[in-house]
Amino acid sequence: MRIVAEHLSYTYNAGTPFAAKALDDVSLTIEEGEFFGVIGQTGSGKSTFVQHLNGLLRTPSSLKRGKKKDGTVLTVGGFDLTDRKTDFRALRRQVGMVFQYPENQLFAETVFSDVAFGYKNFAEKKPEAGEVERAVRDAISVVGLDYERVKDMSPFELSGGQKRRAAIAGVIVTKPEILVLDEPAAGLDPLGKREVMALLHKLKESWCKTVVIVSHDMDEVAENCTRVAVFSEGKVQYVLPPAELFRRTEELLRLGLDIPLTAKLVRALGQRGVTVDCDFTAEDLVRKLLALGGDQC
Amino acid sequence: MLKDVSFGQYYPVRSFVHSLDPRLKILFLIGYIVAIFLAQELLALGICAAVLLFAILLARIPLGKVLRAVKGVLFLVLFTAAVNIFFHGGDKVYWDGPALLWEWKIFRVTQAGIMLSVFLVLRLFLLVIGSSLLTYTTTPVSLTDGIESLLTPLKWVRFPVHELALIMSIALRFIPILMDETERIMNAQKARGASLDSGGPAKRVKAIVPVLIPLLLSAFRRADELGDAMDARCYSGGKNRTKYKKLRFSWRDLLAFALLAALIAGIVVMYIFPVFPL
Ligand SMILES: Nc1ncnc2c1ncn2[C@@H]1O[C@H](COP(=O)(O)OP(=O)(O)O)[C@@H](O)[C@H]1O
Ligand SMILES: [Mg+2]
Numbered sequence: 001m002r003i004v005a006e007h008l009s010y011t012y013n014a015g016t017p018f019a020a021k022a023l024d025d026v027s028l029t030i031e032e033g034e035f036f037g038v039i040g041q042t043g044s045g046k047s048t049f050v051q052h053l054n055g056l057l058r059t060p061s062s063l064k065r066g067k068k069k070d071g072t073v074l075t076v077g078g079f080d081l082t083d084r085k086t087d088f089r090a091l092r093r094q095v096g097m098v099f100q101y102p103e104n105q106l107f108a109e110t111v112f113s114d115v116a117f118g119y120k121n122f123a124e125k126k127p128e129a130g131e132v133e134r135a136v137r138d139a140i141s142v143v144g145l146d147y148e149r150v151k152d153m154s155p156f157e158l159s160g161g162q163k164r165r166a167a168i169a170g171v172i173v174t175k176p177e178i179l180v181l182d183e184p185a186a187g188l189d190p191l192g193k194r195e196v197m198a199l200l201h202k203l204k205e206s207w208c209k210t211v212v213i214v215s216h217d218m219d220e221v222a223e224n225c226t227r228v229a230v231f232s233e234g235k236v237q238y239v240l241p242p243a244e245l246f247r248r249t250e251e252l253l254r255l256g257l258d259i260p261l262t263a264k265l266v267r268a269l270g271q272r273g274v275t276v277d278c279d280f281t282a283e284d285l286v287r288k289l290l291a292l293g294g295d296q297c
Numbered sequence: 298m299l300k301d302v303s304f305g306q307y308y309p310v311r312s313f314v315h316s317l318d319p320r321l322k323i324l325f326l327i328g329y330i331v332a333i334f335l336a337q338e339l340l341a342l343g344i345c346a347a348v349l350l351f352a353i354l355l356a357r358i359p360l361g362k363v364l365r366a367v368k369g370v371l372f373l374v375l376f377t378a379a380v381n382i383f384f385h386g387g388d389k390v391y392w393d394g395p396a397l398l399w400e401w402k403i404f405r406v407t408q409a410g411i412m413l414s415v416f417l418v419l420r421l422f423l424l425v426i427g428s429s430l431l432t433y434t435t436t437p438v439s440l441t442d443g444i445e446s447l448l449t450p451l452k453w454v455r456f457p458v459h460e461l462a463l464i465m466s467i468a469l470r471f472i473p474i475l476m477d478e479t480e481r482i483m484n485a486q487k488a489r490g491a492s493l494d495s496g497g498p499a500k501r502v503k504a505i506v507p508v509l510i511p512l513l514l515s516a517f518r519r520a521d522e523l524g525d526a527m528d529a530r531c532y533s534g535g536k537n538r539t540k541y542k543k544l545r546f547s548w549r550d551l552l553a554f555a556l557l558a559a560l561i562a563g564i565v566v567m568y569i570f571p572v573f574p575l
Pocket of ligand 1 (some may be wrong): 012013020021040041042043044045046047048049157
C-alpha cells in the first residue's frame with residue numbers, strides 16, 4: 001500500500017484561542033516496501049503527521065457531512081482518508097500504530113490477553129480460541145519474547161525493554177501491511193535501542209511490507225532508512241535518501257537537527273582536505289576510507 | 298469528545314474582569330448566587346441576567362463559548378422545566394386567556410406552570426453561566442490563592458488551609474495533563490481497534506478498562522514523581538512560606554464591589570416590595 005499526502009494541513013483546537021498549526025501544506029509519498037524515516041525538532045509536527053496515517057487525526061472533509069473537499073489528498077492504498085464514508089476500522093487494521101512509550105498502553109492481566117486485545121477487536125466475527133492463540137504466539141515470538149514464559153505473566157512484571165516488545169506485539173498481532181512507530185527506541189538503553197532496530201528490520205522482512213519510523217537518532221536513520229522526510233515547523237523541508245540528505249550538513253544543523261556520526265567524520269575529514277563520498281552508513285564509510293589508501297590518512 | 302469539556306477552562310484574554318482580585322471574584326460569585334436565590338420574580342432575575350451579560354461583555358469572552366457551559370446541565374434544566382410545566386398547576390393568570398391551557402389525565406399545563414418553569418430555567422442558567430464565568434476569567438492558580446486567602450481565618454481553629462489549597466492547586470494543575478494523557482491512551486487503544494464511543498452501556502463500561510488502567514498507573518507514577526520532586530526541594534508545608542504573587546485590592550475591585558452591592562441592594566428591595574410577584 002502506497003501512502004500519498006498532498007497539501008495536508010492540521011490545526012489543533014482550530015477556532016479557539018488555543019489554536020496551534022501543527023501541519024502546514026505537507027506533501028509526500030511513501031512507497032510500498034520503504035523503511036521511511038521522519039525526523040525534525042520536537043514540535044515540528046512529526047507525530048501529528050503519522051497520526052493521520054491511520055485516521056486517528058482526520059481531515060475536516062472526513063469529519064463533517066457535506067463538507068467540500070478542499071484540495072487535500074490523503075490516501076493509504078485504496079483508502080481515501082479525506083472521505084467521510086471510508087471504513088476507518090478496516091484502515092486501522094492495515095496500518096499498525098506504535099505510539100511513543102507504547103508500554104503505557106498495556107492494561108490486561110496477562111501478556112497474552114493484552115496482545116490478544118487488538119486481534120479480537122479487529123476480527124470480523126468472534127475468532128476461535130486456537131486462532132487467537134496462534135496469532136498471539138506468533139506475535140510474541142517474533143518480537144523476541146519467550147511465549148511460554150511470558151504468556152501468563154502480568155505485563156507489569158516485565159522489564160522495560162520487554163514491556164516495549166510486548167506492546168509492539170500487541171500492535172503487530174493483526175499483521176498490518178504498514179507499521180508506523182513514533183520514536184520506538186526513545187528512553188531505552190543502547191542495547192535496547194539496537195534490539196528494537198533489529199526487530200524492526202526483522203518485521204520489515206517477514207511481517208509488514210512498509211515501516212515508517214519517527215526518530216531523533218540520526219545514526220539510526222542513516223543506517224536503516226530508505227528515505228527520510230525532514231519536518232520543520234509543520235512543513236516538509238526535504239524528502240531524500242540518507243545518502244543525499246546528510247550531505248546537507250549545514251542546512252540540517254541550521255534546522256536544529258543533529259547529523260549522524262558518519263556525517264560528522266566526513267565533515268571533519270573534509271575540513272582537512274580529504275573528500276569522502278559515502279552513503280553515511282558506518283560500513284560504507286569504512287570501505288571508502290580503506291579504499292583511499294594509507295598515504296592520505 | 299474531550300474537547301467538549303469546555304466548562305471551567307480558563308479563557309486567556311486580557312480584560313477588566315480577568316484583572317480583578319480573585320478573592321473579590323469569589324465573593325462576587327457568592328453574592329451573585331445569593332442574589333439569584335433572593336430574586337423571587339422574573340424582573341429581578343432579568344436584572345441579574347443583565348448584570349451577568351454586562352460582566353461577560355466586560356470579560357471579552359465570546360457568548361457562544363459561555364453558552365456552551367450550559368450544555369453539561371441541559372438535561373437537568375429540561376427535566377426541571379418539563380416537571381414544572383406538566384405538574385405545577387395553579388390558577389393565577391398572567392396574560393389574557395384561561396389559567397388552565399391543556400389537560401390530559403394527570404398532566405396539567407397552566408399559565409402559572411409555564412411562568413414557573415421559565416423562571417427556574419433562567420435561574421439555573423444564570424447559576425451555571427455565572428460560575429463558569431469565574432473559572433473562565435481566573436487562572437486555577439489565582440483561584441486557589443484566592444480561596445486560601447479567604448479561608449485564612451480558619452487557621453485559628455487549626456484547619457489545614459494551606460494544605461487544602463495545595464491539594465486543590467495540584468489537582469487543578471494535573472487536570473489538563475491527565476486529559477492529554479487520556480487522549481493519548483485512548484488513541485493508542487483505538488489504534489488497536491478499541492471502539493470507545495459505540496455500543497450499549499455494558500459494552501462501553503468494558504471498553505473503558507483499557508483506558509482507565511493505564512491512566513491510573515500513570516497518575517500514580519506522576520504522583521510519586523511529584524512527591525519526590527517536592528521532597529528534593531525541601532518542601533514542608535505552609536508555615537512561613539511567602540507568596541510569589543501578592544493579592545492586592547485596586548480601584549477596579551472597588552468598582553466591581555460597588556456594582557455587586559447595588560445589585561444585592563436592588564434585589565433585596567424587590568424581595569421586600571415585589572413589583573410583579575410570581
Ligand atoms: N493534542 C494537542 N493539542 C494541542 N496542540 C498540540 C497537540 N499535540 C501537539 N500539539 C502541537 O502541535 C505541534 C506539533 O506537535 P507534534 O506533532 O507532537 O510534534 P513532534 O511529534 O514533531 O514533536 C506542537 O506545536 C504541539 O505543541
Ligand atoms: Mg512527537
